[in-house]
Amino acid sequence: MNILGVSAHYHDSAAALVVDGVPVAAVQEERFSRRKNDASFPLAAIEWCLDHAGLAPENLDAVVFYERPLLKFERILTSALRAFPKGRGAFAHGMKNALGEKTWVRGNICAHLGVPGRKVLFTQHHQSHAAAAFLTAPSDAAAIVTADGVGEWATLSVGRGERRGGAVEMSLLREVRYPHSLGLLYSTFTEYLGFAVNEGEYKVMGLAAYGRPTFAAEVRRLVSRTKDGAFALDLGFFDYHVSVAHSYSRKFLELFGPPRGRYDPIDLETDEGRRFADIAASVQLVLEEVLLDLATALARETGLPDLCLGGGVALNGVANSRILAETGFERLLVPPAPGDAGCALGAALYADRLHFKNPDREAVDHPFLGPSVDPAELVRLGREDDYPVEMLDERALIAHTVQDLQAGRIVGWMDGCMELGPRALGHRSILAAPHDAAMRDRLNRDIKYREEFRPFAPVVPIEAAADYFELPPGGARLGRYMSGVFKVKAKHRKRLAAVTHVDGTARVQVLERAMEPRLHALLTAYGRASGLPVLLNTSFNLAGEPIVNKVAEGYSTFRRCGMDVLVAGGARMLKPALATAELKEAYA
Numbered sequence: 001m002n003i004l005g006v007s008a009h010y011h012d013s014a015a016a017l018v019v020d021g022v023p024v025a026a027v028q029e030e031r032f033s034r035r036k037n038d039a040s041f042p043l044a045a046i047e048w049c050l051d052h053a054g055l056a057p058e059n060l061d062a063v064v065f066y067e068r069p070l071l072k073f074e075r076i077l078t079s080a081l082r083a084f085p086k087g088r089g090a091f092a093h094g095m096k097n098a099l100g101e102k103t104w105v106r107g108n109i110c111a112h113l114g115v116p117g118r119k120v121l122f123t124q125h126h127q128s129h130a131a132a133a134f135l136t137a138p139s140d141a142a143a144i145v146t147a148d149g150v151g152e153w154a155t156l157s158v159g160r161g162e163r164r165g166g167a168v169e170m171s172l173l174r175e176v177r178y179p180h181s182l183g184l185l186y187s188t189f190t191e192y193l194g195f196a197v198n199e200g201e202y203k204v205m206g207l208a209a210y211g212r213p214t215f216a217a218e219v220r221r222l223v224s225r226t227k228d229g230a231f232a233l234d235l236g237f238f239d240y241h242v243s244v245a246h247s248y249s250r251k252f253l254e255l256f257g258p259p260r261g262r263y264d265p266i267d268l269e270t271d272e273g274r275r276f277a278d279i280a281a282s283v284q285l286v287l288e289e290v291l292l293d294l295a296t297a298l299a300r301e302t303g304l305p306d307l308c309l310g311g312g313v314a315l316n317g318v319a320n321s322r323i324l325a326e327t328g329f330e331r332l333l334v335p336p337a338p339g340d341a342g343c344a345l346g347a348a349l350y351a352d353r354l355h356f357k358n359p360d361r362e363a364v365d366h367p368f369l370g371p372s373v374d375p376a377e378l379v380r381l382g383r384e385d386d387y388p389v390e391m392l393d394e395r396a397l398i399a400h401t402v403q404d405l406q407a408g409r410i411v412g413w414m415d416g417c418m419e420l421g422p423r424a425l426g427h428r429s430i431l432a433a434p435h436d437a438a439m440r441d442r443l444n445r446d447i448k449y450r451e452e453f454r455p456f457a458p459v460v461p462i463e464a465a466a467d468y469f470e471l472p473p474g475g476a477r478l479g480r481y482m483s484g485v486f487k488v489k490a491k492h493r494k495r496l497a498a499v500t501h502v503d504g505t506a507r508v509q510v511l512e513r514a515m516e517p518r519l520h521a522l523l524t525a526y527g528r529a530s531g532l533p534v535l536l537n538t539s540f541n542l543a544g545e546p547i548v549n550k551v552a553e554g555y556s557t558f559r560r561c562g563m564d565v566l567v568a569g570g571a572r573m574l575k576p577a578l579a580t581a582e583l584k585e586a587y588a
C-alpha cells in the first residue's frame with residue numbers, strides 16, 4: 001500500500017511516502033524551492049517522493065493531509081466571534097488564510113495530483129505529531145506528549161501508544177486547547193525579544209543561558225496551573241487571539257517593559273541587554289517547570305518507562321534534558337523532525353497503522369529520507385570551473401579530512417540522503433575542529449553570519465560520549481538526533497571551547513556507527529590524531545537559506561563563503577588558494 005503524507009499552508013511544508021508500512025522518502029519543500037520554511041503546497045517534494053519510489057500519482061492508495069482544515073476554520077471563526085469587536089483584524093486575517101488554500105485542501109490535492117477525492121484523508125494536527133513521535137520510535141509502549149503553538153484547537157495533547165502483536169493503538173488522554181498554548185507563550189516572548197516567530201525560538205533558548213531568571217515570578221503570573229496538571233494562560237497579557245499586530249498586550253508591556261526592536265543589537269554589557277537575557281532565562285525556566293510537572297504526573301499515571309515527545313516545543317533541548325533527568329521516565333524519544341514538517345510522515349504512518357490497520361513494521365530509526373548526493377556531480381562542476389577536485393577512496397578521504405580539520409580548515413560535508421527536519425546530523429553538515437573559541441567566531445563571521453550568543457553543536461561517537469559530556473541514563477538516546485542539552489565535563493571545556501555554550505553546556509549529537517558509518521569513522525580517526533574524538537557540526541547553509549540539498553547548492557554555498565574544503569560522498573574539493581599551498585608543501 002502506497003500512502004503519501006502532506007503538511008502545508010502554515011509553516012515548513014513537507015511530503016512523505018510510506019510504502020507497505022515503511023517510510024521510504026520524506027523531505028521539506030524548502031529544500032527544493034530554496035525558500036526557508038516554505039509553507040506552500042509541497043509539489044516539488046511530492047514529485048521527488050513519487051519519483052524516488054518509482055510511483056505515479058495513480059499508484060497512491062491514499063493522500064493524507066496532516067490536519068483538518070475545517071476544524072481550524074471553526075477555531076478561527078469561533079475565536080474571532082468571542083473576541084468581537086476587538087478581534088476584527090485577526091478575524092479578517094484568519095478568514096483570508098482559512099478561506100484560501102487551507103479550506104480547499106481536498107480540491108487542491110485532487111487537482112494537483114489527479115487523485116480522486118475519496119483517496120484524500122485527513123488526520124488531526126496533534127494526531128500527526130503524536131504519530132510522528134511514536135510510530136518512528138523504537139518503543140513498544142510509551143506515553144506521548146505533543147506541544148506546539150496551535151493546530152486546529154489543541155495546543156498540547158497527552159496520550160499513550162502501544163504496539164502489540166503487529167497492531168498499533170494510540171489513545172488520547174486529554175488536551176489543552178487554544179488560546180492556552182505553551183508554544184504561543186514562548187513565541188510571544190520570541191516576538192517581544194525581537195526575533196522572528198516560528199524561527200527565532202531557539203535564539204531565545206540560546207540567549208537564556210546568558211541571563212538569570214529574575215523575571216520568573218512575572219512570567220508565572222501569565223501561566224496558572226490547573227488541577228489536572230495542565231495550565232491556563234492569563235489572556236489579558238496576550239493579544240495573539242485578537243490581533244495580528246502583536247502577540248503581547250499592553251498589560252504585558254507594563255509588566256516587562258519596552259520590547260526589543262528587531263534590528264537593535266543585544267549588548268550583554270548594558271542593563272538593557274541583560275534585561276532581555278534575564279527575560280529569556282525566565283520564560284525558559286517557566287516553560288521547563290510546566291513541562292516537568294506535566295511529564296512527572298504522566299510518568300506516575302502511566303507507569304511507562306518511555307516518553308515520546310512531539311510538536312515544535314520538543315525542539316527545546318534544554319527542557320528535554322530536564323524532562324529526561326527529573327520526571328521518572330527512563331527514555332525520552334524525540335524524532336528528528338518533531339515540528340510540522342515531520343507531520344507529513346506522521347500523517348502517512350497514522351493512516352497506515354490506524355486507519356487502514358496495516359500490520360506494524362519496525363520503526364525507521366534515522367532521519368536520512370531525502371535526496372542523495374552524487375559525487376560525480378562535484379567532479380564535473382569542479383572541472384568546468386577549474387576548481388581542484390578529486391575522487392578518493394574511503395581511507396584517503398578520511399585521512400585528508402582529518403588533516404584538513406587539524407589544520408583548522410572548515411569542511412562542508414555532504415554524504416548520502418538528506419536529513420528530514422531542521423538539524424544536520426552528518427549528511428548536510430559543516431564540520432570543524434571544536435577546540436578553539438576563535439573557530440566559533442570565524443564560523444559566525446565568515447559563514448553563518450549570525451549572533452554570537454548562539455552556540456554551535458558538537459558530534460561525538462557514542463563510545464566516547466560519556467568521557468566528554470555529562471550524560472544521564474538515557475542521555476545518549478536523547479542525543480541521537482541532537483534533542484538534548486548536556487553539560488560538557490568541566491575538565492574538557494577549555495579544549496571544547498568552540499562548542500561549549502556560556503553556561504558550560506552543549507547540544508551534542510551522539511553518533512552510533514550504524515546510523516552514519518563514514519562520519520563515525522572520521523570522528524574516530526580525528527580522535528586518534530588529535531586526542532579528542534569530537535567535531536563541531538553545524539547545518540550546511542548560510543544565514544537565511546535552507547540547508548543545501550543537491551551537490552550544486554553545496555558547491556555554490558562553498559564558493560560564496562569562507563569554507564575551505566567541500567566533500568560530497570567520495571569527492572573532495574579545495575579552494576584554489578589552498579590547493580596551491582598544498583602542492584607547494586608536497587614538493588617542498
Ligand SMILES: [Fe+2]
Pocket residue numbers: 125129148149150151311312339340
Ligand atoms: Fe504543529
